[in-house]
Amino acid sequence: MTLSQLKKHFSESVSEIYTDSESVFIFQIFAEDILELNHFQQRQSTDLELSDEKINQFQQIISELKTGKPYLQILGETEFYGMKIFIDENVLIPRPETEELLEIAIQRISNLKSQISNPRILDIGTGSGIIPLVLKKYFPESEVSSVDFSEKALVTAKKNADFHKLDINFIHADYLSFDLNKNFDVIISNPPYIGIDEENKIADSVKEFEPKIALFSPTSDALIFYRKIAEDSKKHLNKNGLLFLEINQKLGPETLELYNDFSHSELIKDLSGNDRFIFGVK
Ligand SMILES: C[S@@+](CC[C@H](N)C(=O)[O-])C[C@H]1O[C@@H](n2cnc3c(N)ncnc32)[C@H](O)[C@@H]1O
Structure with a gap:
């Protein structure tokens, strides 16, 4: 089978899940990984004869894609803020x-840095580690701690931190019952923000393949993490400290209200125009 025949076979096999342009894009990504040919080289090598081993690898990927598994999970890595993330x-x-x-x-921590040279940062809900990794990369003098209840997520986050040689203090704990024992200059979080009773409204592809603990709050209270963050901020966010939260777009005003004792708090929309972030100054 040649590269162009494989490409056609690939597109046809996943046509029920992906549009033509999506499948071309996804094929290019896997061809880059497996055949070690960049996009330009792929276009120049349409007649390249592929070994059975390579064809079998693509066949395996097709089978996984057909289950609805996200292609990035199959690939095992992505790029985030210019960094490779497993x-x-x-x-x-x-x-x-x-x-x-x-x-x-x-942008806002940079302003804070004119007053505090080594800010102490707490991230709640580590996941793959993207938030603490990017912040530690941009603010090498900062002290970054990051908490997650999922031991398995922390293994992946540590792998990413080791890969980028960044020093993060990872904490394994249930944040909802965790006593912070020090103060911070910055609290940041993208916590689970869908009430467990809303599970049926979420696409199967998301629910089936991404960890439930990352998506759903443990109760029907979708704001449970935001309430605990508001409580902790009272005692453990320093004066003039900064708060950054990603939020459920349907709960903007209710979430913002939890931080009305801050000297400044605002809702910020994402690029799609949805209420998506809260920025606060204590
Ligand atoms: C929405 S994900 C965000 C992951 C990552 N920060 C990101 O933005 O991609 C929420 C994270 O919170 C973690 N989490 C869920 N419940 C938790 C709890 N009770 N205590 C600490 N972390 C928790 C999940 O394991 C998951 O990694």
Whole structure:
């Protein structure tokens, strides 16, 4: 089988799940990984004869894609804020909105840095580690702690931290019953924000392949993490400390209200125009 025949076979096999342009895009990504040919080289090598081993690898990928498994999980890595990030079934696949959250945070923490040279940062809900990794990369003098209840997620996050040689203090704990024992200059979080009773409204592809603990709050209270963060901020966020949260777009005003004792708090929309972030100054 040649490369162009494989490409056609690939597109036809996944046509029930992906549009033509999506399947071309996904094929290119896997061809880059398996055949070690960049996009330009792939276009120049349409007649390349492929070994049975390579064809079998693509066949395996097709079988997995047909189950609805996200292609990034099959690939095992993604790019986030310009960094290579390993992912697997134990962590949330990084979302573009979280890149926006970090853009907002980096800009505002830079301003804070004129007053505090080594800010102490707490991230709640580590997942693949994207938030603490990006912040530690941008603010090497900062002290970054990150808590997650999922031991398996922490294994992946540590793998990412080792890969990028970044020093993060990972904490394995249930944040909802965790006593913070020090104060922070920055609290940031993208916690689970869907009430467990709303599970039936979420697409099967998300529910089936991404960890439930990353998506759903443990009760029907979708704001349970935000309430605990508000409580902790009272005692453990320093004066003029900064708060950055990714939130459920349907609960903007209710979530913002939890932080009305801050000297400043605002809702910020994402690029799609949804209420998606809260920025607060204590
Ligand atoms: C929405 S995901 C966000 C992951 C990552 N920060 C990101 O933006 O991709 C929420 C994370 O919170 C973690 N989590 C869920 N319940 C938790 C709890 N009770 N205590 C600490 N972490 C928890 C999940 O394991 C998951 O990694």
